[in-house]
Amino acid sequence: MPLIHISMRAGKPEAYRQAMFDSLYRALRETLGVPEDDQFMTISEHDAANFRYGAAFGVTRSDDLVYIGITVFNTRTGEQKKTLFKRIAELLGENPGIRPENVFVVIADAAKENWSVGHGLQQFA
Template identity: 80%
Template sequence: MPLIHISLRAGKPEAYRQAIFDSVYRAMRETLDVPEDDQFMTIAEHEAANFRYGDAYGIARSDDVVFIQITVFNTRTSEQKKALFRPTAELLGESPGIRPEDVFVNVLESAKENWSVGHGLAQFA
């Protein structure tokens, strides 16, 4: 039950943004055993004045950098989370063509009782 928020600079065409959705979803299906059709994702586009990044950690990023924040149940193993990073960068490299240096991923954990996916119920508590 991941919840994904993706941020990037404004101006990319719809097909580019849809390719990001598809690639991130595929990486999660392959590494986190995400069920089919479990797609809860947003993309927020930011004007240049509202989007900042740097070359910290020895990585030369470009204006095409994407920030991907994935919130998951706190039941995922460290191995599963680490296994997610490389395929995400590889698949985004294939489509829509984002350089691996421009793929910034953050995984957040949340206890199952913190989720309601509809009807005001705590389905996983």
């Protein structure tokens, strides 16, 4: 039950954004085994004045940088997360063609009792 939010510079075509969604969903299916049709993702686009990055940690980034925030159940292992990071960078590199240096991912763990996916219910507690 991952929840994904992508932040990026404005101006990419719809096909580019859809390819990002598709690649992220594929990475989640392959590495975390998320169920079919478990696709809860958003994109926020920002103009240049509202999107900042640097070269910290020895990574040379460009305006094609994407910030990807993924919230998942706190049951995921460190190895699963490591595999997910790698697969996301690979797949986004293939389609829509984002350099690995421009893939910035943060995973936030949330306890199952912290999720309500509809009807005001606590489905996973």
